[in-house]
Amino acid sequence: MEERIFLRESGVVVSNARFIVPTQTFAMAGITSVKTFREVPKRGGLILLMLFGMLLLLGGIGIAAGNGSGAAGAVVIAFGLLLTAAAIFAMSQQRDRFHLLLKTASGEAKALTSVDLAFIKRVVAGLNEAIVHRG
Incomplete structure (x- = not known):
């Protein structure tokens, strides 16, 4: 099956086979769920x-x-x-930081962090599309 790209932005690539962030590559087959959380700076x-x-x-x-x-x-x-x-x-x-967490068979991994919530939401949407496409 040909690799289909769902998102390519700011060094992040989401395809039906891989999730690539600047420091790591995750196999989509190993990702079971995706979630985000907000980290409020300590003041x-x-x-x-x-x-x-x-x-x-x-x-x-x-x-x-x-x-x-x-x-x-x-x-x-x-x-x-x-x-x-x-x-x-x-x-x-100070800005809130938003983290994207991946749940895999080996546990949770913090895959991506950004102060741009809209970017994190686009990545989550791409990952959800890739998970659905994967079947």
């Missing part, structure tokens, strides 16, 4: 950094207003603003 450390920056900001305002040492207060305020802004920026750059 605990960044939230703590942001809260620490806000504390410094408030402390700097207190220093500047309390004892008249405007220069020391300004330095603490600037550092607090910098930490808070850096934490907010870092959190805004």
Whole structure:
């Protein structure tokens, strides 16, 4: 039987015989099911950094207003603003990651990871077509 391609995109190939990702090749005959899951980035450390920056900001305002040492207060305020802004920026750059898991006779394998959910869904659709075509 001739190999039929169901998807060819970004280094990923799904055919009736093989599933090829940039680092591995899986035989379609060994794949029993396909599923995805979402990995949400951990933000605990960044939230703590942001809260620490806000504390410094408030402390700097207190220093500047309390004892008249405007220069020391300004330095603490600037550092607090910098930490808070850096934490907010870092959190805004984090993206959920989507994983494609293959179930085979030997267990589950994480075959593909991407931040592009639409791409993962296209690969899953191609794999499902290949599984159905395989019979």
